[in-house]
Amino acid sequence: MTFKIYTKTGDKGETSLIGGVRVPKHHIRIESYGTVDELNSYLGVIIDGLNNAPYCNTLREIQDRLFTIGSELASDPIKSKMKVPDLFESDIELLETEMDKMDATLPMLKKFILPGGNSIASHCHVARCICRRAERIVVHLANEEEVPPIIYRYLNRLSDYLFMLSRKIVHDNGGNEIEWNPRM
Numbered sequence: 043m044t045f046k047i048y049t050k051t052g053d054k055g056e057t058s059l060i061g062g063v064r065v066p067k068h069h070i071r072i073e074s075y076g077t078v079d080e081l082n083s084y085l086g087v088i089i090d091g092l093n094n095a096p097y098c099n100t101l102r103e104i105q106d107r108l109f110t111i112g113s114e115l116a117s118d119p120i121k122s123k124m125k126v127p128d129l130f131e132s133d134i135e136l137l138e139t140e141m142d143k144m145d146a147t148l149p150m151l152k153k154f155i156l157p158g159g160n161s162i163a164s165h166c167h168v169a170r171c172i173c174r175r176a177e178r179i180v181v182h183l184a185n186e187e188e189v190p191p192i193i194y195r196y197l198n199r200l201s202d203y204l205f206m207l208s209r210k211i212v213h214d215n216g217g218n219e220i221e222w223n224p225r226m
Contacts, residue, residue, distance in 0.1 A: 063118040074183045075115035077176040078197075082108040084169045091162040095214075097207060100140055104200065107133050111193050115180070119188040129192050137196075137203045144210040151209075154222040159212040166208035173201040 055068075082105050089101050113126035157167035177197035183189050212219055 070179065070183045070186060071115060074176065074179045075112045077172065077179050078108055078112045078115065081169060081172045081176055082112070084165070084172055088162060088165045088169060091165060092211075097210075100136070103136070104203075107196065111196065114190065114193060115183070129190070129196055131192070134192070134196055134199050137199045141203055141206045144206045148206075148209055148213055155209070156220040156222050157208070158220045159208075159217040160215050163208040163211040163217070166204050166211065170201050170204035170208070173197055173204060177201065 085101055085105050085108070089098050089105075092098050092101075107129060110127040110129055114129070117126055157164050177194055180189060180194045180197060184191070184194060209219065
């Protein structure tokens with residue numbers, strides 16, 4: 043079976059949620075899963091740049107979880123009867139475990155650091171910022187509609203993971219973190 047990628051059903055500025063409800067493309071729910079999709083795409087850039095480094099498997103798993111989150115966010119909380127994958131506490135625990143492993147090998151952070159030090163590490167910082175934006179949008183959505191709290195908890199932890207990954211990549215490649223030295 044083949045299908046065309048274009049449907050023409052969104053040509054008037056609306057799209058359908060899982061469950062069939064039509065909403066404007068600027069709806070906060072569309073913004074939330076669109077930003078999660080943007081983050082997922084950016085993780086693909088990081089994975090490609092890492093060339094099968096040990097972190098790639100974890101990042102692929104994170105991409106899978108982001109598709110899970112996107113599925114949940116793309117579903118109408120009332121009308122959708124479609125079963126979408128679940129997010130579990132173990133998904134958050136994986137991020138925490140991975141951060142603890144990285145933290146055990148990194149020097150203690152004594153100052154704020156600026157993004158940079160390595161191209162891939164810089165991409166991790168961009169992904170961290172996209173993740174924070176996704177979290178803010180999902181929390182906004184949760185103030186208006188039903189959103190499982192585990193979603194914004196996962197995004198919060200993921201942004202921390204991406205910060206730690208940026209540090210680890212800099213150190214693994216013999217680089218130096220760029221400390222912020224504010225003017226006084």
